[in-house]
Amino acid sequence: GEGCLSTCRLREPAAGMLRLGIACGVGGVLAGLPLARLVRWLRLNVPARPSTPFPLLSHSEWGEALARHGDRGMFALFSSVTGGVTTDAALMTVPIDDHIIVRGHAVFDTVTLCNGRLYRLTIHLERLLKSAESARLRLPFGDDPQHNKERMRDAIESACVAADRQDADVRFWLSAGPGNLGVTPAGCTPAFYVLVFGGLPSDPTWTTEGISEVTVPLEEVPVKPKLLAELKSTNYMLNALTSMAARDRGGTFGLAVDNGGMLMEACTLNVVAIGTDGVMRTPPFDNILAGTTVRRAMQLADSLVSSGDLTAVSQEPLALKQAYAAKELFLVAGDTHLYPITRLDGKPIGDGGVGPISRQLMQLLTNDARTGEDCHHDIPALCRK
Numbered sequence: 513g514e515g516c517l518s519t520c521r522l523r524e525p526a527a528g529m530l531r532l533g534i535a536c537g538v539g540g541v542l543a544g545l546p547l548a549r550l551v552r553w554l555r556l557n558v559p560a561r562p563s564t565p566f567p568l569l570s571h572s573e574w575g576e577a578l579a580r581h582g583d584r585g586m587f588a589l590f591s592s593v594t595g596g597v598t599t600d601a602a603l604m605t606v607p608i609d610d611h612i613i614v615r616g617h618a619v620f621d622t623v624t625l626c627n628g629r630l631y632r633l634t635i636h637l638e639r640l641l642k643s644a645e646s647a648r649l650r651l652p653f654g655d656d657p658q659h660n661k662e663r664m665r666d667a668i669e670s671a672c673v674a675a676d677r678q679d680a681d682v683r684f685w686l687s688a689g690p691g692n693l694g695v696t697p698a699g700c701t702p703a704f705y706v707l708v709f710g711g712l713p714s715d716p717t718w719t720t721e722g723i724s725e726v727t728v729p730l731e732e733v734p735v736k737p738k739l740l741a742e743l744k745s746t747n748y749m750l751n752a753l754t755s756m757a758a759r760d761r762g763g764t765f766g767l768a769v770d771n772g773g774m775l776m777e778a779c780t781l782n783v784v785a786i787g788t789d790g791v792m793r794t795p796p797f798d799n800i801l802a803g804t805t806v807r808r809a810m811q812l813a814d815s816l817v818s819s820g821d822l823t824a825v826s827q828e829p830l831a832l833k834q835a836y837a838a839k840e841l842f843l844v845a846g847d848t849h850l851y852p853i854t855r856l857d858g859k860p861i862g863d864g865g866v867g868p869i870s871r872q873l874m875q876l877l878t879n880d881a882r883t884g885e886d887c888h889h890d891i892p893a894l895c896r897k
Contacts, residue, residue: 575602578601578602578605579601579602581601581602582601583601584601585709585710585711586601586604586707586708586709586710587599587674587675587676587677587680587708587709587710588671588672588674588675588706588707588708589603589604589671589705589706589707589708590667590668590670590671590704590705590706591606591703591704591705592652592653592667592702592703592704592705593606593607593610593689593690593703597670597671597674598674599674599675604707606687606690606703606705607690609690609691609692609693610687610688610689610690610703611687611688611689611690611691611697611700612685612687612688612689612703612746614692614693614694615688615695616745616746616747617647617649617687617688617697618647618649618685618686618687618688618745618746619640619643619644619647619649619685619686619743619744619745619746620640620683620684620685620686620744620745620746621636621637621639621640621643621683621684621744622636622681622682622683622684622846622847623636623668623681623682623684623847624681624682624846624847624848624881625672625677625678625679625680625681625682625708625891625894626678626679626848626881626882627678627679627882627895628678628890628891628893628894628895629888629889629890629891629894629895630668630669630672630682630888630889630890630891631847631848631880631881631884631888632804632808632847632886632887632888633665633668633887633888633889634887634889635804635807635887636804637661637664637665638661639744639802639804640664640684640686640744641657641660641661642743643686643743643744643745644686646739646742646743647743647745649686649687649688649697649702650688650697650702651686651702652686652689652702652703652704653704664684664704665889667684667704667706668682668684668706669889669891671706671707671708672708672891672894673891673893673894674708675708676894677708677894678894678895680708680709680710680711681708681709681710681711681712681846682706682707682708682709683706683707683709684704684705684706684707685703685704685705685746686702686703686704687702687703687704687705688700688702688703689701689702689703690703712846714849718764718851719849719850719851719852719874720866721854721866722851722852722853722854722865722866722870723763723764723765723843723851723852723853723854724762724763724764724853724854724855724856725758725763725764725765725766725767725778725841725843725853725855725856725857726758726761726762726763726766726767726856726857726858727766727767727768727769727832727856727857728754728757728758728761728763728766728767728768730768730769730770730771732757733750733753733754733757733766733768734750735750735768735770735776735799736750736799738799741799741800741801742797742799742800742801742802743801744801748780751779751780752779754766754768754778754779755779755780758779762858764851765778765779765780765781765843765851766778766779767783767856769832770799773831773832773833774795774829774830774831774832775795775830775831775832775835776795776799776800777795777800777801777803778843780845781803781843781844781845781849781851782794782795782800782801782803782805782806782843782844782845783795783830783835783841783842783843784806784809784841784842784843784844785830785834785835785838785840785841786822786838786839786840786841786867786869787834787837787838787839788837788838788839789823790821790822790823790824791822791823791824791825791826792810792813792816792822792824792825792826792869793826793827793828793830793834794806794810794826794827794830795827795828795829795830796827796828796829797827803844803845804847805844805845805846805847805848805849805877806844806845808847808877808880808886809844809850809873809876809877810825810827812873812876812877812880813825813873813876815876816869816872816873821868821869821872822869835856835861836856836857836859836861838861838862839861839862839867839869840852840861840862840867840868840869840870841853841856841861841862842870842873844873844877847877847881848874848877848878848881850870850873850874850877852866852867852870854866
């Protein structure tokens with residue numbers, strides 16, 4: 513019996529040992545013990561797995577450990593907590609008690625730095641401030657929204673100059689800030705962060721060859737409630753789950769469809785369809801984000817109406833069955849990103865290739881970022897390069 517028990521010790525934890533030991537016919541005193549006493553005996557006599565403590569690092573060791581991760585395509589960070597900019601990726605951190613981490617109580621936006629100019633910066637800052645108001649976030653540079661917009665622009669420009677690049681992505685966050693680990697931000701100091709980086713992971717063929725896309729059932733991933741759907745918060749759990757579910761099904765980003773069979777949006781992009789009637793349609797901004805890129809795309813598409821390539825541009829409900837029957841279907845986001853959908857739920861869209869309107873709008877968005885004049889902000893130190 514003791515031999516069996518010893519063997520059990522080597523192979524299974526206590527609960528498994530009890531089952532296997534009894535099955536092997538543990539004899540003697542142990543076999544006659546009540547179950548509770550037998551379990552107690554096992555706990556006292558079976559050694560626990562020895563713990564392996566982690567080391568207590570010094571300030572320099574901590575910094576060296578962070579530095580080993582490399583810059584990972586991050587060029588500069590402004591932090592209102594420090595009041596300045598760093599280009600050392602190991603120092604690009606936020607306080608652990610900042611509510612951007614503690615409760616996800618923060619909003620953000622992203623602007624494109626193109627040829628030393630911040631593409632449509634004003635539009636992005638206005639959306640950030642609107643999101644902040646909905647999220648009941650205090651402003652980091654006093655109470656005046658216009659002054660905050662100016663100081664945010666200064667912080668963004670300072671980070672871009674420090675990064676010393678003419679082309680990059682620039683993401684900025686407004687957080688309830690550091691101060692406690694509680695639920696509400698009482699006692700916290702609002703914080704503003706700006707990161708200049710090399711862009712999000714993507715596949716160049718998404719633009720040139722198009723993507724396969726799928727709809728994601730609401731039963732698997734529900735849509736956000738209206739408040740969270742219409743402001744750009746850092747709460748992107750459902751967005752991430754939507755894209756993951758889509759990739760499980762052979763898609764890319766994943767399209768949400770409401771209970772009435774109407775298309776809503778992709779995980780981080782707006783959806784646009786070109787109907788057989790030549791009308792360009794995108795869903796209204798009801799329970800979805802008011803994308804800055806799709807708004808600009810609709811404006812630029814007016815030139816395609818003038819040229820006769822489109823018959824009209826319309827923001828109206830878009831049924832899934834209309835998407836299946838569309839001549840072209842595509843997703844837009846990130847100022848200049850347009851991804852044609854060539855297959856949806858296994859069905860070819862149009863002729864199954866990248867359509868002419870998709871190609872023309874891609875070019876219009878790219879040209880607008882480089883040479884357009886709509887609410888852009890030039891950075892003299894970078895434009896002169």
